[in-house]
Amino acid sequence: MWFRLFSKPELQGGADRFSVLILSALVALLFPVAEAETREPVRVCTVDHLSREICLSRPAGRVVSLAPSLTEIVFALSGGNLLVGRTARCNHPLEASHVPAVGPYMSPDPERIIDLKPDLVLAPKDGTKKRMVTRLTDLGIPVFVEDCRNLDDISDLIQRLGRILDREREAARTIEQFDQQRKLVRERIQARKKPSVLFAVGSSPLVVVGGKSFLGCLIREAGGINVAENERIPFPKLSIEEVITKDPDIILVLDKELPKERCIETWSRHRSLKAVREGRIHVMNADLLARPSPRIVDGLRQLARIFHPSAFPRDE
């Protein structure tokens, strides 16, 4: 650790031995009962997206989820009964609201997490402070960190969580359905002309989805050509001038910032845009599209239908 740089080496050994002593005394003080319990030795191990090995002495029974997507996955694996904590933003499925909240997304309350006595915490890499991960790990609470960049990562994540939650059959079934849905979309849009797409996530300034983001990956998979595909950062800013130059066939707007009517209204001022004239502006639901959960295939189908209306003739 960095502060060791400042302490003299001969002091360091002594200090370490001392803290180990204190720590073991503390541990002995804190967990005498837990030691006495008899357990079946069914160890489960998995690796999280930071390549850290997570081992539990038995499949997780008390899980705290720190992201809406992770809550959705746990429920999709019929593990809703294992969930003892969630963030205030976890609103899907409806049953999730019965699980106690541990605070807002991105800044949950550590005290409430500890109080729930979880044997596993699921945390999104982007939406969790690193100190939260190290702090909980230090306190003996294993933290599985998720970092989904594309749809394949989601299947992979479901498999890993299935293992550690002892829901491997459910995981296999979920992945099978997931892959099936993806394949269906892929077959429908095969060999069709790809429209150019602009996906706005923020209105002032105009921030769009770049090729390096999860949503950018979703656009590719749904058979669209992202006008910001080659931007170097995941969510680049674009001027309206660039938008007019690129003149996308379709404009998508995320409903995170503005109400639906305002989104459309803001864009309809730019009559020179093809998408505006042809009425191809669509407001997308952030809860559905921005969460890497199994539900993302619904979002994928929604996008594919917008990109290729003729491939999805009836309202299915």
Added chain:
Amino acid sequence: MRLNVLSRTMVVSMMFLGLLTVTTAVAVMVGTTSQDIIALLFSGAETEQAGRTWMILLEYRLPRTLLAVVVGAGLAVSGVVFQGVTRNPLAEPYLMGISAGAALGAVISITLSGEYQFFGTSVAAFLGGLVSVALVYGLVSVRKKGDYVNTVILAGVIVAALMNALMLLVMSVSSSHELQRILFWLMGDFSLADYQEVQVAGLFVAGGSIFIYAQANRLNLLIAGDETAAYLGVHVARTRTLLIIAGSLVTGAVVSVAGTVGFVGLVIPHVMRLLFGPDNRVLLPACFLGGASFLAAADCIARTAAYPLELPVGVVTALTGAPFFLYLLIRK
């Protein structure tokens, strides 16, 4: 009856030490999960519930409160130093651009490495703060002529502006998740404190404060004016440099673990001056203990008042401290 300096220092210190003890005890007892702590302390039961409560008290609330204590003490003491050395009532620990430099370091760490590579945010912030101080100090020593105080203030403002611009540049390529994390950092955050941070920051704050206290009388003379101080045998330039370095190291360490907590470093010295007079031999201990108690109390309010939300601690310090300060200002 007028007491001499030593007795006044003792009385004030004892008073604030009592206040600090009470504040810390209350802060550890109060939290967002209801625990029947009193019953637990006296039952001596070794149940699972007891173990968990101890864990929350010792591993969450105590390190967090201690970090607030350390940060409050450090900021208040370096506030006294910077106000004294520059003879400017608006001076604060962040005068030398430390907060802007530290913020730049933190933002770079969060945006470019997602906090997960290199040393982490604290080290990056500390280094950023040091770079700022070095720049300001370099500018001041290059410019031999002119009024020292004005040069420090101007150089500090300019370096801070430069660092802010660089920070905004980095932030303009950050994603919304990163921006949110940066914002949390900038507002000051004690929620994930551990004993290691308390140790590191505590070492800097304790060492720096002892050194500064040893210079208290020289600081008194500096405030009286450079010439007066020189006539009375003070090495003006050397004392000033040493005091500024000590204040900067304290501030840098504190900012790197807690983010830029505002208000404490500016207002606690003024409040204590209004209450106990301008003599630094009394003022420094009063600020050390008073700043510590104030921030510990503010942090306790920040995490419990708006449950289930946690307020930024800087908001609490300003909201509670500003009216009190204005009241003192009017009354005196």
